[in-house]
Amino acid sequence: MYHENDKHIIPERYLQMSPAELRTEKTRLLKEMKSQALSKKYAKKTNKVGNITFKF
Amino acid sequence: MFTSEIERQRLGRNKDTVINRSVIDSGGYRRKFDNITDNSKLNRKLYQIAKKMLYHRSGTLYEDMYWIDLYTMEVFAYETDSTIEEEIIYSAKTIKAIQEHEHILTIHSHPNSFPPSINDFNSNYSNNYDVGIVICHDGTIFMYQSNEIVNENYFSVVEIEYRNNGYSAEKAQIMALSELEKNFDISYREVL
Numbered sequence: 001m002y003h004e005n006d007k008h009i010i011p012e013r014y015l016q017m018s019p020a021e022l023r024t025e026k027t028r029l030l031k032e033m034k035s036q037a038l039s040k041k042y043a044k045k046t047n048k049v050g051n052i053t054f055k056f
Numbered sequence: 057m058f059t060s061e062i063e064r065q066r067l068g069r070n071k072d073t074v075i076n077r078s079v080i081d082s083g084g085y086r087r088k089f090d091n092i093t094d095n096s097k098l099n100r101k102l103y104q105i106a107k108k109m110l111y112h113r114s115g116t117l118y119e120d121m122y123w124i125d126l127y128t129m130e131v132f133a134y135e136t137d138s139t140i141e142e143e144i145i146y147s148a149k150t151i152k153a154i155q156e157h158e159h160i161l162t163i164h165s166h167p168n169s170f171p172p173s174i175n176d177f178n179s180n181y182s183n184n185y186d187v188g189i190v191i192c193h194d195g196t197i198f199m200y201q202s203n204e205i206v207n208e209n210y211f212s213v214v215e216i217e218y219r220n221n222g223y224s225a226e227k228a229q230i231m232a233l234s235e236l237e238k239n240f241d242i243s244y245r246e247v248l
Contacts, residue, residue: 002146006173029210
């Protein structure tokens with residue numbers, strides 16, 4: 001991913017959905033993501049790199 | 057001639073993204089950077105870069121971005137001539153430099169002063185950046201980190217739910233990010 005795009009555009013179909021349809025879609029997408037979860041490419045990041053600690 | 061010159065001056069100008077100099081030049085703004093890391097040299101460098109970006113892009117929707125090696129604390133790449141609003145395209149030189157560095161901090165500007173986008177989180181993970189900093193034109197600062205990819209459609213659905221409940225676009229994005237933090241291995245915070 002060699003770009004940073006901050007223009008987050010919500011797909012039109014989501015704007016047309018009822019609250020119930022949005023909840024169903026949310027559950028479906030979450031389930032889909034969890035089922036497709038691949039092994040992590042990188043080690044988990046920590047708050048410390050060398051002698052620098054990030055204040056998260 | 058006069059008219060065309062005015063138009064040229066106005067091209068790409070956006071009054072909502074003009075920085076508030078009294079905020080950006082204040083001691084309070086400078087002190088916020090002390091709360092990013094425990095390393096004063098790095099914090100000072102981030103402050104200097106932030107000021108440079110803010111003054112460079114004030115009044116526009118264009119963004120600047122810098123990459124810093126966390127071991128040397130030196131800037132090893134930057135993109136400061138983007139001509140696409142709210143987007144940074146990496147040059148071939150930047151891509152090569154990223155691949156040659158192991159521990160990276162990124163810092164980029166957000167003219168609209170929104171928190172990190174879902175794309176920012178996904179880029180942080182995909183490129184294995186250790187941490188990202190967002191410098192907003194209104195003086196807000198965010199730091200973020202991601203350990204996994206989040207589906208952009210999922211983020212959209214969460215965000216629209218908050219918007220439907222009466223939240224502003226900015227507040228809905230903040231609420232959506234907070235909800236995502238519970239379900240995904242991402243973290244972010246406003247630097248105060």
